Amino acid sequence: MRRSRLATLAVTLAVAAGVTGFVTLTSPDAQAATASRIPQHVFAPYFEAYNGDSLNTLSQQSGNKFLTMAFVQTATVGSCTAYWNGDTSMPVASSTFGSDISAIRARGGDVIPSFGGYAADNTGTEIADSCTSVDSIAAQFEKMVTTYDVTRIDLDIEDNSLTRSDGIDRRNKAIKKVQDWAAANGRLVEFSYTLPTTTHGLEANGLAVLQNAVANNAKVDIVNMMTFDYYDNAAHNMASDTISSANGLVTQLRTLYPAKTTAQLWAMVGIIEMIGVDDFGPAETFTIANAQTVTTWAKSQGIAALSFWALQRDNGGCPGGAAADNCSGVAQSTWQFSQIMQSFTSGGSATTPPTTPTTTPPTTTPATPPTTSPTTAPPSGTAWAPNTAYTVGQIVTYGGKRYQCRQAHTSIVSWEPPNVLALWLPL
Numbered sequence: 076m077r078r079s080r081l082a083t084l085a086v087t088l089a090v091a092a093g094v095t096g097f098v099t100l101t102s103p104d105a106q107a108a109t110a111s112r113i114p115q116h117v118f119a120p121y122f123e124a125y126n127g128d129s130l131n132t133l134s135q136q137s138g139n140k141f142l143t144m145a146f147v148q149t150a151t152v153g154s155c156t157a158y159w160n161g162d163t164s165m166p167v168a169s170s171t172f173g174s175d176i177s178a179i180r181a182r183g184g185d186v187i188p189s190f191g192g193y194a195a196d197n198t199g200t201e202i203a204d205s206c207t208s209v210d211s212i213a214a215q216f217e218k219m220v221t222t223y224d225v226t227r228i229d230l231d232i233e234d235n236s237l238t239r240s241d242g243i244d245r246r247n248k249a250i251k252k253v254q255d256w257a258a259a260n261g262r263l264v265e266f267s268y269t270l271p272t273t274t275h276g277l278e279a280n281g282l283a284v285l286q287n288a289v290a291n292n293a294k295v296d297i298v299n300m301m302t303f304d305y306y307d308n309a310a311h312n313m314a315s316d317t318i319s320s321a322n323g324l325v326t327q328l329r330t331l332y333p334a335k336t337t338a339q340l341w342a343m344v345g346i347i348e349m350i351g352v353d354d355f356g357p358a359e360t361f362t363i364a365n366a367q368t369v370t371t372w373a374k375s376q377g378i379a380a381l382s383f384w385a386l387q388r389d390n391g392g393c394p395g396g397a398a399a400d401n402c403s404g405v406a407q408s409t410w411q412f413s414q415i416m417q418s419f420t421s422g423g424s425a426t427t428p429p430t431t432p433t434t435t436p437p438t439t440t441p442a443t444p445p446t447t448s449p450t451t452a453p454p455s456g457t458a459w460a461p462n463t464a465y466t467v468g469q470i471v472t473y474g475g476k477r478y479q480c481r482q483a484h485t486s487i488v489s490w491e492p493p494n495v496l497a498l499w500l501p502l
Contacts, residue, residue, distance in 0.1 A: 107262050112185040112226045115422025116378070119143045119187055120413060121347075121385040123400060125160040130175035130186075133386055137410045138417060140184030143229060143382055144172070146192035147219070152199040155206035157215045161195065167215075167222050176223055188219050189229040189269065196236035203246035204239050212249035217256060220264055229299065231269040237280040243287050250293035261494035267297035267345060267380070274305060274316045276323025289331055297379045299345035300324055303353040303361065313361040314368040317346055321378070338377060345380030346373060350388060350412045351403025352396070363407060366415045373419055381419045389413050461486050470502070477502040 113119075119141040122130055134142060148161040159165035159172070176186055195201040206212050216228060230250075236242060250266050257264040268288075270281035277285075277300070288295050302317040321344055328340045335343075348369065353359045361383075373381050383389075385400070390409040392402035403412070459471040459478070462485065469480045471492065478492040478499040492499035 107221075107260070108224050108226050109261055109263060110226075111263055111265060112180070113141065113187065113265070114420050116374075116380070116419060117141050118381045118416050118419040120383045120389070120416075121145045121189070122186075123385050123387050124165075124172070125162070126387065126400070128387060130172055131178040134175075134179050134182075134184065137386060137389065137413045139386065139413055140179065140182060141186070141420065142179070142184075142386065143187045143189055145189050145385070146195060146231065147188055147190045147202070148192065148195035148200045149202055149205040150200070152205050154200075155202075155208060155211040155215070157190065157202050157219070161200050167218055169222060173223065186223070186225065187227045187229050187267075188223070188225060189231050190216075191231035191233075191236065191269075193231075193234055196232060196234040199235070201232070201236050201242065203249065204236055204242035207241075207245070209245050209248045209252065212245055213252035213256070216249060216253045216264075220253070220257070220262065226263050227265040227267065227296075229267045229269055232281075232284055233269075233271050233301070237271075237278075237284070240287075243284055244291070247284075247288045247291040247293040250288065250295075251291050254294055259496055265296040266294065267299055268295055269299040269301060269345075269347060271304070272300040272302055272320050272324070273307075274311075274320050274323075276320060276327050282327055285328075285331055295343070297343055297345045298324060298328065299347050299380060299382065301347050301349075303347075303349035303359060303384075304355055305359060306355050308358075311359050312365075313348070313359065314365040314372075317348070317365075317369050318372055321346065321376070341377050342379050344376075344378040345382065346378060348383040349398075350383045351405040351407075352398050354398045356397065357404075360405065362405065363411060363415070366412050370416050370419050374421075381416055383412060383416065386413070459486070459492055461490070465498075471499075 120139055120143065122133065122142045122144050124130070124144050124146070130142065130144070134140065147157045147159055147167070149156060150158055150161045150163050157167060159167070165171050179186065191201045199205060202215055203212050219225060219228060230246065253264055268284060270277055270284060272278065272281070285295060285298065300320055302320050303313070305311065324344060325337070325340045328343060332340065346369065348361050350361050350366070353361065370381065387401055388399070388403050389412050390402050391405065391407040393399055393404055394406040396402065396404045398404060456470050456472065459473040464485050465471070465480045466483050467480055471478055473492045479502055480498065481500050482498050484498055490498065
C-alpha cells in the first residue's frame with residue numbers, strides 16, 4: 076500500500092532475531108482459534124497504525140468491525156525481527172494493540188495484520204527481503220498468530236519486493252512452513268497477497284509471486300488487487316477499471332489453479348481501493364458513486380474481500396486537495412465510504428473469544444528444561460486432563476496413545492496432546 080508516498084517512517088534500531096529456547100507469548104484471547112475469525116465476505120479497510128490513533132476508538136467511531144492493520148516490517152535491512160511500522164518501540168506483543176484487538180473482538184470484529192507495504196518494499200525492510208532465514212521468517216509469522224490469535228495474515232508486496240526473486244521464494248517457503256505448523260497444532264492461518272494491478276489484471280511481476288507460491292506448495296487464500304495508482308496517464312472510471320481488472324485476475328488465476336471452479340476463483344479475489352484522490356492525482360479519483368457501484372458488484376460477484384486505503388482518510392477535510400494521509404480529497408461526510416462499503420460483509424461472523432488472557436503454546440522445543448515446576452502435578456502415565464499443571468518429562472495417555480511433556484504448562488481445552496505437539500512428544 077502507498078503509505079510511504081504520503082509519509083516516510085523514520086527507523087532507528089536493528090534487532091537481530093533468533094528462534095531458540097522457550098518462548099512464551101501472551102495472546103489477547105484465551106484459546107487458539109481453530110476456525111477463521113474473518114467472515115467469508117469481509118470489508119476490512121486499512122488502519123494506519125503508524126500515526127498514534129487508537130485502533131479501537133476509530134473502529135467504534137467508523138462502525139468498522141474488521142480492519143486491516145498497516146504495516147509490519149523490520150527496523151533495518153538484515154534484521155529478522157518484525158515490528159509494527161519497523162518501530163522498535165512497537166513490538167509484536169500484547170502490549171502493542173492487544174487491548175484494542177480484544178475490545179474489537181468483544182464487539183464481534185477482528186483484525187488482519189499486513190506485512191510489507193510500499194515503504195518496507197522500497198527500503199528492503201519487508202521481512203522476507205530483510206531476513207535470509209526461511210525458518211526465522213516463518214517464526215515471525217507464527218509470532219503474529221500466537222501473540223494476537225489472528226487467523227489471517229496479509230502480505231503487501233510491491234515496488235522493489237516484486238523484483239527480489241530471493242525474497243519472493245523465501246516468503247513463500249515460509250508461508251508453507253507456517254501452514255504446516257498450523258495444521259500440526261490445530262490452528263487455522265490464512266494468507267492473502269496484496270499486489271499492484273493494471274486495468275486488466277496483475278502485472279507480470281505480481282503474477283510471478285503467485286507462480287512461485289504454487290511452486291512452493293504455499294496456499295494463497297486471497298489475492299488483493301490494488302485497483303488504483305495506475306500511473307498510465309489515461310482517463311479512468313475507477314469502478315469500471317476495478318471490474319475489468321478483477322476479470323483479468325480471474326483469468327490469470329485459472330491458469331494457476333485449473334482444478335478450481337469459476338466460483339472458487341472469484342472467492343480468491345480481494346479488491347482494495349484508494350478512496351478519493353489517489354497518489355497519481357485527480358485523474359484517478361475513486362468517488363462516492365464508484366464506491367456504491369463497486370460494493371454492489373462485489374456482493375453479486377461473490378469476491379472474498381473488499382477494502383480501501385485508508386480509514387483515517389475517510390472524511391471530507393480536504394475537498395479538491397491532493398492525496399493525503401488524513402483526508403480523501405473529495406467532498407464527503409465523515410465515514411461515508413465506510414458506511415457504503417460495510418454492507419459487503421456477510422457469510423458468518425467472527426467468534427467472540429473469552430476475555431481472560433492466557434499463555435499461547437510455543438512452537439519451538441526448549442533447549443533446557445524450565446527451572447521451576449508447578450506445585451501440583453499428575454502422576455506419570457495418567458490420562459491427560461485440562462486445567463492440570465504438567466512438568467517436563469511427565470507422561471500422559473490420550474486417545475489410547477502415550478505422550479511425554481516437552482514444556483511445563485497448565486493445560487486447557489483445545490491443548491490436547493495430538494493438537495499441540497510443541498508441548499507433547501508422542502511415544
